[in-house]
Amino acid sequence: MAETITFESILNRLKKKKSRIAILIVSIVALIMAFTFIMPYTYMANSSIMPPEKTSGGSLNSFLQNVSGMIDLAGGGQADSRSKLMKSILSSRSVAEKVYDKLDLKNNILFKEYKKQDVIAYIPTLFEVEVEKSGIIMLNGLVPTGYLPNDNEKKAASELSYKITNVAIDALNEVLVEKNSSTARNSKLYVENEIKKYKKELDSVSTQLEQFQSDNKVLALEEQTTAIVSQVIELNSLLTETKTKLNLAKLEYSENSPQVAALESQVEFLQKQSNQLQAGNDDEFSISLNKVPKLSREYLELFRDKKIIMNVLTYLETQKHQEAIQEEKDIPVVQVLDTAIEPRFKYSPSRGKILFISTFISTVIVLLIFMIVSYYEIRKEIETSEI
Numbered sequence: 001m002a003e004t005i006t007f008e009s010i011l012n013r014l015k016k017k018k019s020r021i022a023i024l025i026v027s028i029v030a031l032i033m034a035f036t037f038i039m040p041y042t043y044m045a046n047s048s049i050m051p052p053e054k055t056s057g058g059s060l061n062s063f064l065q066n067v068s069g070m071i072d073l074a075g076g077g078q079a080d081s082r083s084k085l086m087k088s089i090l091s092s093r094s095v096a097e098k099v100y101d102k103l104d105l106k107n108n109i110l111f112k113e114y115k116k117q118d119v120i121a122y123i124p125t126l127f128e129v130e131v132e133k134s135g136i137i138m139l140n141g142l143v144p145t146g147y148l149p150n151d152n153e154k155k156a157a158s159e160l161s162y163k164i165t166n167v168a169i170d171a172l173n174e175v176l177v178e179k180n181s182s183t184a185r186n187s188k189l190y191v192e193n194e195i196k197k198y199k200k201e202l203d204s205v206s207t208q209l210e211q212f213q214s215d216n217k218v219l220a221l222e223e224q225t226t227a228i229v230s231q232v233i234e235l236n237s238l239l240t241e242t243k244t245k246l247n248l249a250k251l252e253y254s255e256n257s258p259q260v261a262a263l264e265s266q267v268e269f270l271q272k273q274s275n276q277l278q279a280g281n282d283d284e285f286s287i288s289l290n291k292v293p294k295l296s297r298e299y300l301e302l303f304r305d306k307k308i309i310m311n312v313l314t315y316l317e318t319q320k321h322q323e324a325i326q327e328e329k330d331i332p333v334v335q336v337l338d339t340a341i342e343p344r345f346k347y348s349p350s351r352g353k354i355l356f357i358s359t360f361i362s363t364v365i366v367l368l369i370f371m372i373v374s375y376y377e378i379r380k381e382i383e384t385s386e387i
Contacts, residue, residue, distance in 0.1 A: 005375060005378050010374045013374035014371065029358050036354055039349055040144040042145075043142070043157045043160075044343060045162035046338065047139045047338050049137040049172075052135075083135045086137060090137075091124045091127065092175070093120065094171075098167075103160070103163060109152060127139060127140065139168065143158075143161040154346070173334040176333050180333065191320045195320065246267055
């Protein structure tokens with residue numbers, strides 16, 4: 001009957017090889033730990049930025065709201081969107097170029113052998129940016145050294161990790177201020193062009209209104225109409241009264257009497273005056289009452305157009321001054337919660353973690369390899385004994 005391979009038999013075989021197993025594990029761990037002494041050191045500095053306030057900066061606020069609305073992919077709130085926008089700007093080439101110039105990285109010991117464009121393209125990879133649910137932006141600067149770093153390179157990387165973090169925030173602020181000023185400048189130019197256009201329209205409407213008033217003898221249409229109507233009512237009342245007297249006189253006197261003739265003359269005069277007043281032929285300020293509805297409509301349309309344009313111009317002039325003030329503003333718009341400071345220790349490599357992880361993984365892998373080898377050795381021995 002063929003023998004079976006049990007776990008106990010494999011385990012007994014491993015016990016016989018425990019010295020080799022231990023030596024192999026120690027050798028692997030020793031090689032890994034030796035590598036940690038030549039691998040690059042990384043230094044990390046931490047900072048945090050307050051979420052953009054909803055009420056900060058007129059044009060800037062509009063800029064952040066408009067642009068953040070287009071990148072709100074996660075469907076979050078507006079404050080969260082503005083924080084995501086600032087996160088994207090931190091990774092932009094504009095910020096990288098400002099960081100390169102401000103820190104004079106061309107003369108930095110870590111980058112002096114590299115071309116400017118390569119360093120600028122590399123700078124965004126030195127940042128870890130995370131937006132918390134509250135909208136606070138966590139910015140970490142991680143600067144590695146080269147292999148086999150000396151003390152100068154370690155010191156340079158340590159200093160650069162916190163400097164590059166703080167300078168990146170300053171660069172972010174400058175970019176936002178520039179965009180703010182640019183938005184205000186463009187808005188001001190647009191407003192100025194609109195003012196010129198509406199001033200031309202105002203001149204045209206004012207000329208039309210003056211011509212209308214001159215042609216139709218209109219100064220204050222409502223007051224003129226009221227005065228004319230009052231005079232017409234007064235004249236017609238007097239005319240009616242005189243006609244009544246005339247009819248009574250005809251009954252009392254003969255038609256050729258002086259009294260009747262006098263009253264007829266008065267009636268004729270009053271009727272003529274009433275007709276002239278209503279026809280607008282009385283003097284240079286009279287208006288025909290038949291034309292009043294049409295004149296009122298035309299006058300009100302011209303007056304309305306003039307008033308609307310004047311209101312628009314008032315608004316545009318106010319907006320122009322606001323944009324001019326905003327363009328001149330150069331105030332910080334990024335509020336730093338925690339400023340980055342120079343790290344006291346390296347972030348990586350962490351030899352304690354590497355030792356633990358490498359020991360665990362090496363032990364598992366080596367044991368698996370030796371178990372497989374032991375299995376095939378026992379199997380070969382069984383097959384040989386059966387023959």
